[in-house]
Amino acid sequence: MSALLDALRAVLGDAGLLTGGDLAAFETDWRKRYVGRALAVARPASTDEVAAVMRLCHEHRVAVVPQGGNTGLVGGSTPDDSGRQLVLSLTRMKRVREIDVANASLTAEAGCVLADVQAAAAGAGLLFPLSLAAEGSCTLGGNLATNAGGTQVLRYGNARELCLGLEVVTATGEVWQGLSGLRKDNTGYDLRDLFIGSEGTLGIITAATMRLYPQPRDRLTALAACGSLDAAVALLGLARERAGDALTGFEVMNQASLALVARELPLLAQPLPSVPWTVLLELSDAESAEHARGVFEGLLEAAIERGIVQDAAIAQNLQQARSFWHLRESIPLAQAQAGLNIKHDISLPVSAIPGFVAGMDAVLAAYLPGIEVIDFGHLGDGNLHYNVQAPAGVDPAAFMATHEAAINAKVYDAVQQRGGSISAEHGIGRLKREELAARKDATALGMMRAIKQALDPLDLLNPGRLL
């Protein structure tokens, strides 16, 4: 190992290789459920340095764990506890290489913080729409390696749909120069999408060209009170029909989740009375604030007339719009204050969601009376965070220890029966590796393993993650 470390130091310099001192920030995952020990942390400053690191690791048969902002939720970006895996941190590669306004595209390095990419696009008068809670820390490379989602997927898609081209270093240290500003290119297999979402197990993404969009003239946000999840689904259909692509957000929150926010964060204003389901809608308008307001008012009036919506509030200004979003975003925080809980990041066809939720709520209530389901998420994408908390008065840690496996099995079985996914946006990492192996179509798993073997035969890239 010391020969490898010497060779790495010769390539990277002292600033580019951390071997001693406190490496805990690189060795511990965001939710502090995985604590590992790294052989060292390599911090290359260029694609050539990444390629040199991979060539050396290939030569010495040392496994590499690529890491961006280390904000992932499934344990995919920290080393195991063997002390034999090299953490490859991309955070020094943070240059925006090019903004092409006429082509509406931007090329940036993997270590760029997402908020910096957004700011660079805004500086050129354009919008980079990827947006998620960790945007101040997470990096573009990590967003792509995990195919990140967030709050604007309904209109703009995941990280995958926003990417035009990639630069990737392979397991043997070759560089694939696949950066491209092209909207259309039918010259062979879609390698780009193979790397996106592969969680660092097939290659190291070092840079990407991303799509930009016109900045909307105005954004309007509203809350709507629905009596049932069926009504919320009907509202989604009506909003799509009336607003078309101007509909950029459609989030739901069940009664228990807003009650929890009221308990844990009592200072947060809740503009609507407590109802079974509260919907947050966002419109982004290419014309004007007046036009957006007209569309929104027409939509909500029609929805109230049809009995889909009981009550609604349109934000009167930017500050109020932020407070509506803040309500939605504070649910995980309120959950954290209330103690440990069982999180699920599931997706289903939108049409299957009301039946799934009604059925599963009943199953869990029968399984453990008093159990609390904190259910919220991106209904427009069919993606729910269907989280489960201990009954009042029950110790959360004891609840987790006793019930987590059984509740996961119930939820995932029902999701699978209805054609859903056990990981809508967070990925697999180490957390859901066994679930994936047990639940994914066997033919698909066989093809995934064959591809891994073809591109990384020595299993040096993030081993033990995903597959």
Next chain:
Amino acid sequence: MSALLDALRAVLGDAGLLTGGDLAAFETDWRKRYVGRALAVARPASTDEVAAVMRLCHEHRVAVVPQGGNTGLVGGSTPDDSGRQLVLSLTRMKRVREIDVANASLTAEAGCVLADVQAAAAGAGLLFPLSLAAEGSCTLGGNLATNAGGTQVLRYGNARELCLGLEVVTATGEVWQGLSGLRKDNTGYDLRDLFIGSEGTLGIITAATMRLYPQPRDRLTALAACGSLDAAVALLGLARERAGDALTGFEVMNQASLALVARELPLLAQPLPSVPWTVLLELSDAESAEHARGVFEGLLEAAIERGIVQDAAIAQNLQQARSFWHLRESIPLAQAQAGLNIKHDISLPVSAIPGFVAGMDAVLAAYLPGIEVIDFGHLGDGNLHYNVQAPAGVDPAAFMATHEAAINAKVYDAVQQRGGSISAEHGIGRLKREELAARKDATALGMMRAIKQALDPLDLLNPGRLL
């Protein structure tokens, strides 16, 4: 071979296996440049039958050429002349299996004709936006295998962006059940996008789940006269900013292409005077015809004020809108009437297009005075059909024989220098296989070959195409 044919007949019945008679329709490509000879034509009626065919062909080591509507332009779907390749025609698998209105998705079999998929979506009050010249004959499976583009890519993307999930039969006759109505699913490698665009070389697509969209309330079409390609690019930026996603079409036609239409199809009305570049714009509006007209008028007035547009005509009714599109779509027909020509289906970053066209026009004029460039296409996607015709009075066949290779090299070299693609939407097939091998990034080619080897080690799936 006769043992294989007996076994296939036992599985498929007499209606499902054609061995004698006239098989020319299956053996000859759309442009009649490739004429082959098939061992037989298998016409399975179900996914299970496709799987059985693949298992038998695998056992007997016989290569399979999957075929849909056989409308491809690069020789990818007809057999070679060995008489040893089995044509696998999917056209009997043409059922629309499901339409899920609340989820805005549709599941159909590979052999469904594209126009029938569009009609099924319209019957459910929704839009399936994929649209191209061959839509009355081409099939959904072929559209996906070649990642088809067409006229609505600017807003809705290629076949790839419209696909949510696939059902695929592998080289060994296993079935991957990857049909899915999910908008979000981060459970492993993106196999779906690997099969899309792989031209039948990695597996047989037997069914797909596709995205549907709300039907726009109204569509408006306009023609705009621009003095230069730079002005057309500026108009694109302005239209994106003003109309947002309502902009669903942005096509350009150079002066020579409309002059050719005037010569060959003199009965077609040309509403604008002859200018260097004519732009066809289409807006799809979620609100009303009046709203669309207001946006369009505002946009064109602003463009005229800024000197980007010299003159414009908004279609006054559906019939006139059709005549505008017909003008654009008649260019290939006018070219066919005028005789053989050298076709290019290239893409570039939009920002690079004016420079490319000016440079290449000059290079070709110097190479062969009087040469005609018929240049038109989907400027909004950066995709041009940059076609080259013999000078007036020169025999087209002699021109092709003498100059095709040299002109291809000039065009493709310049495209490559500017970061473009030599096949934007038509694919590789047999026509561009050597070009791909010579021009694609070597690391990318290596990965493509490794993936092919991993999923089809005996090279039974459409051998000699793409790779």
